[in-house]
Amino acid sequence: MKIFKKILKGLLAIIILCIVLLYIFDSEYILKGVRVVYMTGHTTAYIDDYPHFDNRTIENGNATLPWAIHQEYNTVEAPDRLNEINEELGTVAYLIIKNDSIWYENYANGYGTESKTNSFSMAKSITTAMLGKAIMESYIKSLDQPLGDFFPEFSEGLASKTTVGDLSSMSSGLNWQESYTSPFSITAKAYYDTNIREVLLGLEVVEEPGKEFKYLSGNTQLLGMVIEKATNKSLSQYLSESFWKPMGMAQDAIWQLDSEDSGMEKAYCCIASNARDFARFGVLFKNKGIFAGQQLLPAEFTELATQPRFTKDDMYGYGFWLSDHMDKKIFTMRGILGQYVICIPEDDVIIVRLGHKRGQFVSGESFTEDFFVFIEEAYKMLENAS
Numbered sequence: 001m002k003i004f005k006k007i008l009k010g011l012l013a014i015i016i017l018c019i020v021l022l023y024i025f026d027s028e029y030i031l032k033g034v035r036v037v038y039m040t041g042h043t044t045a046y047i048d049d050y051p052h053f054d055n056r057t058i059e060n061g062n063a064t065l066p067w068a069i070h071q072e073y074n075t076v077e078a079p080d081r082l083n084e085i086n087e088e089l090g091t092v093a094y095l096i097i098k099n100d101s102i103w104y105e106n107y108a109n110g111y112g113t114e115s116k117t118n119s120f121s122m123a124k125s126i127t128t129a130m131l132g133k134a135i136m137e138s139y140i141k142s143l144d145q146p147l148g149d150f151f152p153e154f155s156e157g158l159a160s161k162t163t164v165g166d167l168s169s170m171s172s173g174l175n176w177q178e179s180y181t182s183p184f185s186i187t188a189k190a191y192y193d194t195n196i197r198e199v200l201l202g203l204e205v206v207e208e209p210g211k212e213f214k215y216l217s218g219n220t221q222l223l224g225m226v227i228e229k230a231t232n233k234s235l236s237q238y239l240s241e242s243f244w245k246p247m248g249m250a251q252d253a254i255w256q257l258d259s260e261d262s263g264m265e266k267a268y269c270c271i272a273s274n275a276r277d278f279a280r281f282g283v284l285f286k287n288k289g290i291f292a293g294q295q296l297l298p299a300e301f302t303e304l305a306t307q308p309r310f311t312k313d314d315m316y317g318y319g320f321w322l323s324d325h326m327d328k329k330i331f332t333m334r335g336i337l338g339q340y341v342i343c344i345p346e347d348d349v350i351i352v353r354l355g356h357k358r359g360q361f362v363s364g365e366s367f368t369e370d371f372f373v374f375i376e377e378a379y380k381m382l383e384n385a386s
Helices: 002-024 029-036 080-089 122-136 157-161 164-168 186-192 196-201 217-231 235-244 275-286 299-305 369-385
Strands: 055-058 091-098 101-107 253-256 271-273 321-323 330-335 339-344 349-355
Touching (some): 055 271, 091 275, 091 369, 122 217, 122 235, 122 275, 275 299, 275 330, 330 369
Antiparallel strands (some): 253 271
């Protein structure tokens, strides 16, 4: 018994020392990560984690615009290959939208049309839409406006060359390290820390901006801070006014914050909404900024956002991932666990998938295997109906 007590006291002392060291080295956010992830039975961020964070409401207003339902709605069964990958990766929502009408829709594991799940990095596309709106409303001059105009911390040296367009197109040159495995990475700190603005303003531009693509979530977070400062509105309020209300979203959404009250939205991720409402952004960009007859974004902005900025990095535009799979021009909102709003304008097709996991990356491609399966099987279904 005495030995057991000594071991217990020793373990307690080690735990206390670790906690003290975390605070000393400004890494106490890790404690929140442990509580939110590991103490809930997970090993990484997950689609239902939003109740564990402070959130701000994105109001949808009173004028809900219902989706049109295609005359062939759910008349074609999903192929075995699609069912297998959906089951394997924990798909909770899979939609095919044809001619702006819901053609096929399936939910699993208790999820449905009103189920909110984490957008993860699909929020990057939405934040870029907000940038386009801020330019349209003259809060921001253009994609070429310097970042230093908003934050003097970035007004000297290489940083003075960084523009808001560089942030959106992932070419800022920031010294952000995109790591999803290390609890000590700045990516983890941004997810769990209580002062994300301070974290971002401590970054430096260390590479020539505007030259090449380098995927950094910090770019979008800093872009969100620019939009917040330019509009003098929270991101949630501006998103509500600019898109959630005029696009007739069915539900309020919520956006994770770093802390309560005056907290900052995690602009690079973490909008909790449903599959149908996420899909409306696909419709908006597919239709060149028009939604329900309203020009919510300039057509030229939507076209620029959905084509490559850099010739050698043709997998990304401004806030959107790009593909030429099946010889089609495809642009995509994408989240880390296989959240997709896949848009194929030439065929007037949008594919939405939300779920718990994604597959492995395909060699030589910028997408995981599931991305290609979701597209190929959707086309097989559409062909079977014709």
